[in-house]
Amino acid sequence: MLSRTIRSVLTKTNKCFVNRTFTNCAPRFSGNALLEHVDTDDNRSELPFDFTPHYWEEANKILAKYPPHGKQSATVPLLDLAQRQCKGYVPIQAMHKIAEICGVPRKQVYENATFYAMFNRTPVGKYHVQVCVTTPCMLRGCDEIMEALEKHLGCKNGETDSEGLFTLGEMECMGACVNAPMVVISDYSNPPNFSYDFYEDLTVESAIEVLEKIRRGQKPTVGPQNGRPNSLGPQGRTSLFFDKGSEVQKPYCRDINAQPENKEQKK
Amino acid sequence: MFNLNNKIYYYSKKLQTILLFSKKVNIVIPHFCYHPLLSIAGNCRICMVEVLGSIKPVIACATIIMKGMIIFTNSELVKCIRENILEFLLINHPLDCPICDQAGECDLQDLSMIYGSDKSRFIEKKKSVTNKYFNNIIKVNMTRCINCTRCIRYADELAGVPFLGTMGKGVNMEISNYFKNLFISEVSGNIIDICPVGALNNKITSYQLRNWELYNHVSIDLFDSLNQNILVQTKENNIVRVLPLKKNLINMELITDNARFFYLKMKKNRIFFPFIEYINKLKINNNNCSWNYSIKLFFKYYNKNNKSKIIFLDNYIDFLDLEVVKLLSYKLKFFNTNKYERLFNNNRNNWLLNIDINTFNKIKNIFFMFINLKKTNSILNINIYNNLINETYFNIYSIGIFNENIYKLNHLFISINEINNLYINKLYNLNIFIKNKYDIFRKNNNSNILNKFFIMINKLNIYSNINHEYHYISETSTEIMLHELSLKNVYLNKKKYNFLYNISTYNNIEINKYFNFIVFQISNYNTNIKKNIKYKLALYLPTKIYYENLGIYYNLFFKKQIINTLVISSKNSVANKIVLHVIMEYYNNFK
Ligand code: SF4
Ligand code: FES
Ligand code: FES
Numbered sequence: 060m061l062s063r064t065i066r067s068v069l070t071k072t073n074k075c076f077v078n079r080t081f082t083n084c085a086p087r088f089s090g091n092a093l094l095e096h097v098d099t100d101d102n103r104s105e106l107p108f109d110f111t112p113h114y115w116e117e118a119n120k121i122l123a124k125y126p127p128h129g130k131q132s133a134t135v136p137l138l139d140l141a142q143r144q145c146k147g148y149v150p151i152q153a154m155h156k157i158a159e160i161c162g163v164p165r166k167q168v169y170e171n172a173t174f175y176a177m178f179n180r181t182p183v184g185k186y187h188v189q190v191c192v193t194t195p196c197m198l199r200g201c202d203e204i205m206e207a208l209e210k211h212l213g214c215k216n217g218e219t220d221s222e223g224l225f226t227l228g229e230m231e232c233m234g235a236c237v238n239a240p241m242v243v244i245s246d247y248s249n250p251p252n253f254s255y256d257f258y259e260d261l262t263v264e265s266a267i268e269v270l271e272k273i274r275r276g277q278k279p280t281v282g283p284q285n286g287r288p289n290s291l292g293p294q295g296r297t298s299l300f301f302d303k304g305s306e307v308q309k310p311y312c313r314d315i316n317a318q319p320e321n322k323e324q325k326k
Numbered sequence: 327m328f329n330l331n332n333k334i335y336y337y338s339k340k341l342q343t344i345l346l347f348s349k350k351v352n353i354v355i356p357h358f359c360y361h362p363l364l365s366i367a368g369n370c371r372i373c374m375v376e377v378l379g380s381i382k383p384v385i386a387c388a389t390i391i392m393k394g395m396i397i398f399t400n401s402e403l404v405k406c407i408r409e410n411i412l413e414f415l416l417i418n419h420p421l422d423c424p425i426c427d428q429a430g431e432c433d434l435q436d437l438s439m440i441y442g443s444d445k446s447r448f449i450e451k452k453k454s455v456t457n458k459y460f461n462n463i464i465k466v467n468m469t470r471c472i473n474c475t476r477c478i479r480y481a482d483e484l485a486g487v488p489f490l491g492t493m494g495k496g497v498n499m500e501i502s503n504y505f506k507n508l509f510i511s512e513v514s515g516n517i518i519d520i521c522p523v524g525a526l527n528n529k530i531t532s533y534q535l536r537n538w539e540l541y542n543h544v545s546i547d548l549f550d551s552l553n554q555n556i557l558v559q560t561k562e563n564n565i566v567r568v569l570p571l572k573k574n575l576i577n578m579e580l581i582t583d584n585a586r587f588f589y590l591k592m593k594k595n596r597i598f599f600p601f602i603e604y605i606n607k608l609k610i611n612n613n614n615c616s617w618n619y620s621i622k623l624f625f626k627y628y629n630k631n632n633k634s635k636i637i638f639l640d641n642y643i644d645f646l647d648l649e650v651v652k653l654l655s656y657k658l659k660f661f662n663t664n665k666y667e668r669l670f671n672n673n674r675n676n677w678l679l680n681i682d683i684n685t686f687n688k689i690k691n692i693f694f695m696f697i698n699l700k701k702t703n704s705i706l707n708i709n710i711y712n713n714l715i716n717e718t719y720f721n722i723y724s725i726g727i728f729n730e731n732i733y734k735l736n737h738l739f740i741s742i743n744e745i746n747n748l749y750i751n752k753l754y755n756l757n758i759f760i761k762n763k764y765d766i767f768r769k770n771n772n773s774n775i776l777n778k779f780f781i782m783i784n785k786l787n788i789y790s791n792i793n794h795e796y797h798y799i800s801e802t803s804t805e806i807m808l809h810e811l812s813l814k815n816v817y818l819n820k821k822k823y824n825f826l827y828n829i830s831t832y833n834n835i836e837i838n839k840y841f842n843f844i845v846f847q848i849s850n851y852n853t854n855i856k857k858n859i860k861y862k863l864a865l866y867l868p869t870k871i872y873y874e875n876l877g878i879y880y881n882l883f884f885k886k887q888i889i890n891t892l893v894i895s896s897k898n899s900v901a902n903k904i905v906l907h908v909i910m911e912y913y914n915n916f917k
Contacts, residue, residue: 094494095456096505104505151505164488169504173493 108152147183147247183226185248193232199239207263237290329396344386359474360387428524430537465529486732512704547585553881565589595851597868627843644877677809695768696726868899
């Protein structure tokens with residue numbers, strides 16, 4: 060009896076309570092995975108992990124930048140290397156290896172890997188498609204693009220399509236708001252090479268076309284898809300006329316490549 | 327000079343945060359993430375105060391007082407801030423105080439009584455967090471967490487087991503051990519007291535008690551020689567919970583897990599009646615008997631044959647009782663023929679830690695001889711670890727069996743068997759004792775090794791005039807008192823009658839002898855003892871547990887401490903003292 064009355068009162072008064080979707084997710088996600096680690100066949104701490112010679116070379120270049128007591132600064136770049144080597148995700152054994160290399164407690168690597176949305180902790184397809192969903196892109200219609208891509212690929216946000224080619228995901232603002240809405244595609248298809256490209260000024264059709272081109276093996280043009288150069292407005296250039304013929308002078312810039320002047324010569 | 331709540335205080339050059347200073351002058355500023363033993367994080371924001379001239383309010387826990395500051399801790403603005411921040415904290419905090427074990431001693435509950443609003447303005451769903459498993463004694467309820475990160479800092483900075491972290495970000499952030507990392511430590515229980523809300527709780531007392539039903543008793547713990555200060559809480563003549571005593575210098579609001587749950591051991595297999603145990607070819611017969619009969623039996627066997635008879639006493643025997651034992655030892659004529667320790671016998675410095683806790687924290691060079699400080703005195707070990715994080719010039723060496731510790735040790739030798747002249751040469755080559763002054767910690771051990779060691783140090787003294795300091799770390803406070811009365815700890819030889827202590831740590835005793843008759847004067851029956859000692863007939867005399875009567879104890883620093891009666895015992899168990907006196911009287915009569 061009591062529960063019935065409470066329920067009836069709740070449904071009458073708090074309509075938003077039912078409609079809200081913002082914090083609705085009971086087991087919560089971060090990036091494309093659960094916050095907790097779940098053991099799978101190729102993502103277990105018992106498995107061995109080591110960088111391949113090519114990636115060791117790069118790792119050593121990164122490690123050389125930091126003094127011996129500051130090796131922990133290399134965790135994020137090394138996580139990135141591991142993600143490229145494992146074709147799109149960082150397994151737990153790689154995190155443990157990185158903790159060993161950088162001399163930090165393991166939890167510090169987990170913290171980094173769960174904090175940054177660009178690190179995936181579960182496998183993704185060959186191409187990782189991430190749609191920007193922050194305010195400017197939202198105003199320019201990212202929701203429709205997301206919906207269209209979900210329908211086109213036949214999978215939901217955070218999932219991989221049936222062929223294992225595309226994984227759909229969300230991303231926060233990537234600084235290309237002038238050309239909103241946009242999508243970023245990271246390419247893990249042929250390992251040591253890796254690309255991370257922005258496709259901007261999308262419409263529903265052009266977004267699907269970009270994916271189709273990739274599926275056919277072509278390389279779609281990077282940048283705005285509606286043909287405008289960079290982020291030029293409709294009225295053309297209104298400032299920054301620094302071309303050769305123009306009268307406006309460039310502000311002074313230091314030549315970074317020039318040799319430093321000799322002080323004695325000055326005297 | 328600076329101004330705090332319209333009062334003028336003199337500015338001292340010592341750096342001081344607003345929160346610490348206002349604590350001194352009895353101004354209360356609420357805080358969640360600040361804890362006196364941990365580093366400052368400044369992420370809960372409840373401690374905001376108003377500083378005249380600054381655009382925004384500042385956090386009191388991390389702001390250092392400057393000259394001429396004008397600070398308000400109870401203005402209208404501050405009150406408003408606290409109300410708002412509390413409202414934010416409560417967005418995601420479940421309203422389950424009626425079933426929460428922390429209720430009544432929860433910081434969040436107290437503050438929402440003062441600053442909380444009477445109705446909620448939020449109609450969003452609350453966030454829920456998957457539960458975690460830390461270990462056997464910590465009950466985790468992560469939905470209640472307010473992300474103050476105290477537990478992370480405790481695990482990193484004091485316990486030395488960095489297993490916790492903040493996973494995810496923003497709304498999704500949660501405290502997690504991510505992978506199967508467990509909290510394996512001797513001091514894990516303190517995380518329960520350190521959590522300001524009910525997210526981390528005591529698993530053993532869960533759903534059993536309410537804070538306001540309990541009686542508090544100030545007491546000490548006897549499971550290691552530090553004699554940690556504890557607050558024992560009783561309910562209906564039972565010990566139900568143990569907490570660290572606040573504001574004490576020795577163990578600084580931290581206690582070991584052994585001390586926290588000592589009462590559980592004492593509740594097992596309690597002996598209430600004197601009884602006789604007769605072992606006849608793998609069969610064990612137990613017969614209850616009266617006190618009169620048992621004492622008569624004792625002397626019957628005593629007179630029959632003087633050989634191979636032994637009395638076992640509990641580990642937690644107090645100073646006054648030990649004096650009676652000493653008297654009895656003269657009457658029953660047994661001698662101390664212990665060979666080792668003769669080197670240092672008469673000086674009290676040889677069985678104590680010769681510094682107080684403040685100077686202990688300033689030691690720079692440490693040398694451990696056959697000690698695993700992590701096991702025996704975890705609180706002292708934490709002190710060393712905590713100093714080690716802040717300062718880098720520590721030299722720590724150890725010899726003996728290799729034991730893993732939470733900090734790095736320069737371990738010199740693998741086993742005690744290896745120790746001969748060779749190792750002396752090794753040390754000699756290292757020259758560590760010439761360069762720096764070392765504090766050498768040792769345990770009850772072989773005179774041979776110690777002799778060699780001292781000869782070596784004397785040799786080295788020719789080159790340098792450094793006087794190293796020696797400290798003795800005893801296992802229990804009983805050991806200290808035995809030294810004080812010059813009674814030896816384990817006394818065993820063929821000739822005469824024996825008393826044996828340290829019965830609660832049965833594993834230490836290895837006696838492969840066969841006894842016709844044995845007397846146990848203990849409070850708890852333990853079957854483990856039969857593995858090490860073989861006997862035909864045993865007489866068990868029940869005694870009171872140490873917290874059931876008044877007792878005087880001395881700790882590592884030779885500080886006198888008193889345990890009051892915490893719990894009233896049953897009629898049949900009798901204090902150690904009385905049994906010993908009875909034995910003495912009977913002995914006089916028999917003669
Ligand atoms: S579990 Fe407790 S101590 Fe740890 S962050 Fe949450 S509230 Fe703070
Ligand atoms: S909002 Fe989409 S790139 Fe900034
Ligand atoms: S106590 Fe100052 S910010 Fe938490």
